[in-house]
Amino acid sequence: MVAEQKATGARLASSLMPDPELCTEEEVVRLVHAFYSKVRKDPVLAPIFESQVADWELHLAKLVDFWSSALRGTARYKGAPIPKHVALPGLTAELFHRWLALFRETTQALGNAALRQRADDLAHRIAGSLWYGYQARHGAPVGGGQTPEHGATVWHKKDQAMTHPSLTTICQEHRALSAMLRAITLLLGEHRRRNTLPDFDALQAMLFYVDEFPEKLHHPKESRLLFPKLRGRDAHTDAVLDRLDRDHAHGEKAIRELEHALLGFRMMSEAAHGEARRRHFEALMKQYADFYLDHMRVEETEILPLAQAVLSVDEWAELDAAFLTNRDALAGCEADEVYRPLFRKIVSALQNSGSFGLALEAFAGAAIPAFSPPH
Numbered sequence: 001m002v003a004e005q006k007a008t009g010a011r012l013a014s015s016l017m018p019d020p021e022l023c024t025e026e027e028v029v030r031l032v033h034a035f036y037s038k039v040r041k042d043p044v045l046a047p048i049f050e051s052q053v054a055d056w057e058l059h060l061a062k063l064v065d066f067w068s069s070a071l072r073g074t075a076r077y078k079g080a081p082i083p084k085h086v087a088l089p090g091l092t093a094e095l096f097h098r099w100l101a102l103f104r105e106t107t108q109a110l111g112n113a114a115l116r117q118r119a120d121d122l123a124h125r126i127a128g129s130l131w132y133g134y135q136a137r138h139g140a141p142v143g144g145g146q147t148p149e150h151g152a153t154v155w156h157k158k159d160q161a162m163t164h165p166s167l168t169t170i171c172q173e174h175r176a177l178s179a180m181l182r183a184i185t186l187l188l189g190e191h192r193r194r195n196t197l198p199d200f201d202a203l204q205a206m207l208f209y210v211d212e213f214p215e216k217l218h219h220p221k222e223s224r225l226l227f228p229k230l231r232g233r234d235a236h237t238d239a240v241l242d243r244l245d246r247d248h249a250h251g252e253k254a255i256r257e258l259e260h261a262l263l264g265f266r267m268m269s270e271a272a273h274g275e276a277r278r279r280h281f282e283a284l285m286k287q288y289a290d291f292y293l294d295h296m297r298v299e300e301t302e303i304l305p306l307a308q309a310v311l312s313v314d315e316w317a318e319l320d321a322a323f324l325t326n327r328d329a330l331a332g333c334e335a336d337e338v339y340r341p342l343f344r345k346i347v348s349a350l351q352n353s354g355s356f357g358l359a360l361e362a363f364a365g366a367a368i369p370a371f372s373p374p375h
């Protein structure tokens with residue numbers, strides 16, 4: 001059983017590995033454009049995309065980056081797909097299957113068998129991860145008639161894979177962190193445009209949140225509890241986990257630097273070189289946001305699907321128990337409750353600084369729901 005799982009893990013991981021030899025950049029462009037032209041003609045999927053995508057040129061460019069990164073390892077895509085899809089109203093397993101069917105039709109027509117296999121495999125796995133995150137966030141019933149049957153695949157089996165509290169927690173925390181990073185970026189951008197100073201208390205509260213919650217609570221759970229269970233399966237997975245662990249360690253240092261840069265910006269804002277301090281903080285903040293979005297992308301597209309695919313029922317039980325205890329021990333009680341006042345403070349600080357619209361945009365109605373208990 002264990003050997004079998006390890007073999008599955010190795011197979012999954014190696015087929016996830018990007019390879020510049022797999023196809024040309026042109027083939028990626030052809031794939032993405034052909035696929036979305038099908039989507040835009042599909043009576044069921046088209047309305048969803050047309051209502052959400054304002055700028056198709058931008059969307060296609062982003063998706064070319066995404067597939068180029070996933071298939072060829074060009075690392076151009078910076079984003080976290082789970083929060084984007086979680087925000088879409090009314091997704092169902094059937095819609096994901098329709099999406100996948102069109103995707104497979106497209107890859108089949110390309111005439112590159114290796115590309116086809118790798119792309120189909122990735123699409124399938126990521127679709128599973130997106131659908132998992134979607135259900136986790138929307139509290140949709142799992143299993144039963146809602147979950148479709150489709151070949152020998154892992155993500156829609158009627159098993160417990162969709163309901164692991166530990167995965168739910170990770171996805172929710174990613175969503176909260178993305179929202180916060182986005183809010184900070186928007187806030188800085190707006191003040192730069194208006195040529196005004198930001199609300200430093202709000203910024204400080206936001207950085208404090210990032211430090212308290214993701215850095216002290218989220219990453220240690222991944223590094224200590226989840227990652228060790230996935231190690232030792234194959235070299236690629238181990239290398240990805242090493243990188244994520246390094247990211248976690250680097251994150252702590254980066255946040256100290258950011259706090260110091262913010263203090264410099266605040267204290268020196270009236271001084272002759274105030275502008276340089278602002279630029280320094282903005283540059284560090286952008287680096288940090290890009291860094292973590294990419295980090296979460298790797299976790300969501302590689303590690304969580306792999307965990308779903310290979311961990312045993314017993315391992316999940318152990319992990320879920322540990323996640324829940326860990327959460328309680330660190331927070332004293334439900335972490336959501338502890339951080340709710342801080343979140344409110346940040347939102348009201350943004351509102352007071354005349355950035356009400358901005359706060360709403362950044363959190364897109366997600367601020368408080370992201371903190372509701374996962375189950």
Ligand code: HEM
Binds near residue numbers: 062092096097
């Ligand atoms: C039911 C199936 C799906 C629907 C209806 C759907 C719909 C959408 C929509 C409307 C957006 C634009 C969101 C925005 O700009 O705010 C989007 C973005 C995206 N989708 Fe999907 N999607 C589906 C499945 C998938 C799958 C299976 C993948 C990957 C294999 C995928 C990859 C992406 C990526 C990478 C983005 C860009 C996210 C970003 O902004 O960084 N989607 N999707």
Ligand SMILES: [Fe+2]
Binds near residue numbers: 248295
């Ligand atoms: Fe992480």
Ligand SMILES: [Fe+2]
Binds near residue numbers: 218299
């Ligand atoms: Fe994470």
